[in-house]
Amino acid sequence: MENSGGFSFDLCKRNGWLVEKGIVKPPSFTKTGTTIVGLVFQDGVILGADTRATAGSIVCDKNCEKIHYMAPNIYCCGAGTAADTEAVTDMVSSQLQLHRYHTGRESRVITALTLLKKHLFGYQGYVSAALVLGGVDCTGPHLHTIYPHGSTDTLPFATMGSGSLAAMSVFESKYKEGLTRDEGIKIVTEAICAGIFNDLGSGSNVDVCVLTKGHKEYLRNNLMPNPRTYVSAKGYSFSKKTEVLMTKVTPLKERVEVIEAGDAMEE
Amino acid sequence: MKKEHASFNPYDNNGGTCVAIAGADYCVIAADTRMSSGYNILTRDYSKVCKLADKCLLASSGFQADVKALQKVLGARHLIYQHQHNKQMSCPAMAQLLSNTLYYKRFFPYYAFNVLGGLDDEGKGVVYTYDAVGSYEKVGYSSQGSGSTLIMPFLDNQLKSPSPLLLPPQDAVTPLSEAEAVDLVKTTFVSAAERDIYTGDKLEIVILNADGIRREYMDLRKD
Numbered sequence: 108m109e110n111s112g113g114f115s116f117d118l119c120k121r122n123g124w125l126v127e128k129g130i131v132k133p134p135s136f137t138k139t140g141t142t143i144v145g146l147v148f149q150d151g152v153i154l155g156a157d158t159r160a161t162a163g164s165i166v167c168d169k170n171c172e173k174i175h176y177m178a179p180n181i182y183c184c185g186a187g188t189a190a191d192t193e194a195v196t197d198m199v200s201s202q203l204q205l206h207r208y209h210t211g212r213e214s215r216v217i218t219a220l221t222l223l224k225k226h227l228f229g230y231q232g233y234v235s236a237a238l239v240l241g242g243v244d245c246t247g248p249h250l251h252t253i254y255p256h257g258s259t260d261t262l263p264f265a266t267m268g269s270g271s272l273a274a275m276s277v278f279e280s281k282y283k284e285g286l287t288r289d290e291g292i293k294i295v296t297e298a299i300c301a302g303i304f305n306d307l308g309s310g311s312n313v314d315v316c317v318l319t320k321g322h323k324e325y326l327r328n329n330l331m332p333n334p335r336t337y338v339s340a341k342g343y344s345f346s347k348k349t350e351v352l353m354t355k356v357t358p359l360k361e362r363v364e365v366i367e368a369g370d371a372m373e374e
Numbered sequence: 375m376k377k378e379h380a381s382f383n384p385y386d387n388n389g390g391t392c393v394a395i396a397g398a399d400y401c402v403i404a405a406d407t408r409m410s411s412g413y414n415i416l417t418r419d420y421s422k423v424c425k426l427a428d429k430c431l432l433a434s435s436g437f438q439a440d441v442k443a444l445q446k447v448l449g450a451r452h453l454i455y456q457h458q459h460n461k462q463m464s465c466p467a468m469a470q471l472l473s474n475t476l477y478y479k480r481f482f483p484y485y486a487f488n489v490l491g492g493l494d495d496e497g498k499g500v501v502y503t504y505d506a507v508g509s510y511e512k513v514g515y516s517s518q519g520s521g522s523t524l525i526m527p528f529l530d531n532q533l534k535s536p537s538p539l540l541l542p543p544q545d546a547v548t549p550l551s552e553a554e555a556v557d558l559v560k561t562t563f564v565s566a567a568e569r570d571i572y573t574g575d576k577l578e579i580v581i582l583n584a585d586g587i588r589r590e591y592m593d594l595r596k597d
Contacts, residue, residue, distance in 0.1 A: 166569045303597045307413045307571040310597035337564045
């Protein structure tokens with residue numbers, strides 16, 4: 108197939124064909140069936156996330172981090188395929204760092220937004236990352252959502268992931284303009300908890316990140332509402348241990364002789 | 375483009391996990407009480423354990439509508455049995471009846487994964503484990519449902535069962551005391567709830583012994 112430029116999706120077509128013919132099974136990914144949220148309050152932006160990562164019906168990480176660093180004044184919550192959210196935020200945060208070296212100024216949230224949506228649009232939704240981007244820059248606080256296909260929204264409060272409906276029900280009933288920091292954290296925590304308890308894809312703990320002018324506060328495991336409910340008094344033993352059959356230590360031969368050259372390099 | 379017409383799917387999986395352990399003079403049957411569909415919790419308090427006869431309990435996960443229908447059929451058959459024989463059905467008899475009932479619907483199966491637990495005629499614990507179309511086996515312990523892949527290897531490690539090929543046949547009952555078995559069941563469910571999203575909310579443990587039936591409840595993770 109002839110491409111006049113831009114991206115080639117030949118391999119996507121090939122993979123689709125292989126799956127359709129039953130020749131291969133597509134690999135499964137670690138999906139962070141997630142609840143992520145963000146809101147604008149009187150002095151900035153608050154982001155929130157749960158900490159469960161799943162692969163199908165199995166929990167593969169009970170305490171993962173879903174609030175990613177973008178710039179000192181910008182953070183980003185990620186839902187979707189774990190590898191994609193991680194990779195896309197890392198790539199863009201690297202570009203933002205280089206941009207800061209070049210300009211010598213603080214990064215702006217719209218810069219991050221544009222870089223993210225360009226990348227995601229270019230991959231036509233195949234990079235499955237659904238993001239909530241928040242930050243405070245010289246133009247004030249900003250909150251955006253970004254969909255895997257590259258469309259974006261600018262909102263005073265936002266939710267994403269499989270628990271987005273549960274979380275949004277809390278925001279829709281409790282959000283108002285000009286919230287204080289503590290009120291904001293309380294609503295964000297409550298919204299994440301709604302996702303944790305009512306959506307099976309979300310669970311474990313609540314992470315919160317508060318971004319204000321010139322300051323950030325990352326509250327890792329701000330709330331841990333799921334402690335272990337039972338621990339057996341006696342514990343369990345596993346009888347058969349790995350046996351040591353032979354003990355022999357062979358030291359590595361010195362191939363290179365290291366000579367202390369003293370202060371030869373100091374000139 | 376391949377043409378496809380919309381199709382109706384009569385099955386759903388409501389998740390949940392069941393465990394049963396047979397001892398020398400007791401049987402412990404346990405299941406969580408979460409009922410879910412996809413990423414939604416339908417209810418946090420739904421019993422999966424059903425009393426079929428005085429000394430026979432059935433725990434089932436899978437599609438709860440089918441489970442309900444299956445329980446109704448077994449209940450009706452047991453009522454007829456009582457009228458005809460003027461006694462409760464024994465646990466081995468109920469085990470065979472369940473197998474027949476499942477196989478009767480071989481080509482439109484009950485989407486139910488069952489563990490039958492009870493006491494035999496001598497008062498010894500028995501556990502029967504099934505697939506959806508009626509293949510069954512008498513065992514010392516078993517686990518079925520969404521968390522069974524997490525629980526079964528742990529039970530195997532703790533309660534190694536004798537090979538069914540041994541001659542003379544060995545007793546399948548576990549060496550644990552009743553209290554130890556209940557403790558083991560609690561541990562398995564707490565661990566399964568940590569890693570299986572369809573297991574959680576509450577654990578219902580039903581203990582069957584010479585004194586009768588006793589129920590215990592314990593909280594599990596609610597996320």
